[in-house]
Amino acid sequence: MQLQSYIAGGWRSGSGEGVALRDATTGQVIARASADGFDAAGILGHARNVGGPALRALTFHERAGLLKALAKYLSERKPSFYELSYATGATKGDSWIDIDGGISTLFVYAGKGTRELPNSRVYVDGAVEPLSRNGTFLGVHIGVPLEGAAVHINAFNFPVWGMLEKLAPALLAGVPAVVKPATQTAYLTECVFRAIIESGILPPGAVQLICGGVGDLFDHLSCQDVVSFTGSAATALKLRQHPQVLAQSVRFTAETDSLNSSILGPDAVPGTPEFDLFVREVVREMTAKAGQKCTAIRRALVPAQQAAHVNEALKAALDGIVVGDPRLEAVRMGPVASLAQRREVQDQLARLRAETRLICGGEPVRPQGADAERGAFVAPTLLYCEAPEQARAVHAVEAFGPVCTVIPYSGLDSAIALARRGGGSLAGSIFSADDAAASALVLGLAPYHGRMVVVNHECAAESTGHGSPLPHLVHGGPGRAGGGEEMGGIRGVMHYLQRSAVQGSPQLLTQVTGRWVRGARELDPGVHPFRRNFNELRIGDTFRSAARTVTIADIEAFAALSGDRFYAHMDEAQAARNPLFGGRVAHGYFLVSAAAGLFVDPPYGPVLANYGLDALRFTKPVKPGDRISVRLTCKEKSLRAGAGYGEVRWDTLITNQDGEPVASYDVLTMVSEKTVPDA
DSSP states (O other): OBOOEEETTEEEOOSSSOEEEEOTTTOOEEEEEOOTTOOHHHHHHHIIIIIHHHHHTSOHHHHHHHHHHHHHHHHTTHHHHHHHHGGGTOOHHHHIIIIIHHHHHHHHHHHHHHHHSOSSSOEEEEEEEEOSTTSSSEEEEEEEEOSSOEEEEOOSSOTTHHHHHHHHHHHHHTOOEEEEOOGGGHHHHHHHHHHHHHHTOSOTTSEEEOOSOOTTGGGGOOTTOEEEEESOHHHHHHHHTOHHHHHTTOEEEEEOOOOOEEEEOTTOOTTSHHHHHHHHHHHHHHHGGGGOOTTOOOEEEEEGGGHHHHHHHHHHHHHTOOBBOTTSTTOSBOOOSOHHHHHHHHHHHHHHHTTSEEEEOOSOOOOBTSOTTTSOOOOOEEEEOSOTTTOSGGGTOOOOSSEEEEEEESSHHHHHHHHHTTSSEEEEEEEOSOHHHHHHHHHHHGGGEEEEEEEOTTTTTTOOOTTOOOTTSEEEOSGGGOSOEEESTHHHHHTTEEEEEEEEOHHHHHHHHSSOOTTSOOBOOSSOGGGSOTTTOOTTBEEEOOOEEOOHHHHHHHHHHHOOOOHHHHOHHHHHHOTTTSSOOOOHHHHHHHHHHHHOOOSSOSEEEEEEEEEEEEOSOOOTTOEEEEEEEEEEEEEETTTTEEEEEEEEEEEOTTSOEEEEEEEEEEEESSOOOOO
């Protein structure tokens, strides 16, 4: 079939015959791809002028809802994706990482967007900064969506996850995306993308797909665009240096080559759980996706005295790996993605062999149920480097396939130095039950790694292992690994937002952010604000309570009820010795409780529940005889779509008889959308 691209709202074929895409196992041509003749400027223009406004019209929560709906839709269509995935050389287990992993990323970002982002179009980044003595001039940082396009250039090894892990944070941020998959496995990306379009879930222009080359797309980038690249360091360098990228200061994040290391701790000797876990993980990382993972273990660092035991255990395990047609149940490892990729692995392996001794592999493969010549098969190959300090290729050459080198080290400092020779990695792992040694390794390696995984017998059963990028955590790394970041929870969304510092009056900042700022106007709701439903409440609606005198009897009753008999509350003589108090003071938590008694409206009403406090601070002691009162202001609202209620944050300030703040915090409530009639 001729792959099509989805641009400017329609499916289109490029001119010419295009590149032949082959089944990695059989060599059969299954598709052709060409993007010749497309209008690159028009593609970016459609994203900016159609997709961008449609996405920015939605709130973060509404965009999160789109991701959740899309994840559900794709989940229902996984069988067809799995069937086509076999052609890439992936086993069923490999496809689970790619397909289910990608869909799971959509679900995670949908949940995080709802829980961690406001139900608005503006992200408030951090607290308000006071800029004047009397508080009439303030500053705050906001994040708003860039008004360009996210250009996503993806690698061949994860045609589904690679697309979805980039799309999730971009769409949640409100930025439309142009997806450019690696051509050799683009047929699987196109299959999943067709389902995305057929769902009708995303607004017009939110996503476009280019199957083939990007042409002169980079010539039309602007300062509002973002490029997110996954692939070789050489290609990343070329794209980073594109004149338009430099001239327009285009945001560019890259995830490239990575000579990831896994370290066996000095305590993990044969017979320990950590030794067995290490061997199992190295084998898994070598054979999953036929070693075609950017996070795969390329260098296995082991104590020199354990090297022979490790080599023996790894060889025994690798000898049992069945290589062949990934469609067969008994096959544990399929081919690499193409014959060209096999040649690339063999070329790099030859460079590594000059500095190492072959432990196993290297010989021609006899694949089960497949032709060794037509299929792109590579034997799982384990090497041993006896002199790693003098070696160069071992620390510089990445054979992107089922290849790993065992490297002996003489101590923790030696392990750290050897791991650092990789020049920056996406992921490193440590297998050790010695927390002190593991901690020293983590701190020594963290500057050179985007992620560190420590596995021992206590966490192994629930560990995601060495090479599993998670949407909650940063995926990326310094140096050779590209220097970029992807995912990382809401951090990933920030790549697509412009942070802008806004300065002005409290009322102006309230207007811009949709969040009440102290010093802004307080509104009179006419009734207690707890009598107003979610939709009736206005930002700034305020209640001011009567005063209450705090007495010794109050303090002692609270102590009896709570069991908190700290001397500062109960013993005048001892409390007088305290330089902060100079005498007995009320419990801080009594003040919070007493404040609730002052501002709560007791009858049944729209307020359904109080689910917590944020940012509680006690700023001045309250002594017996002081009079406290409360100011409660509707600070922020966030509707939970379809739930019938929303979250309301109330700015709460407790003051004494002199108007001095004694405590401040945010009260968090659930408020119904419905008006509650009087009983």
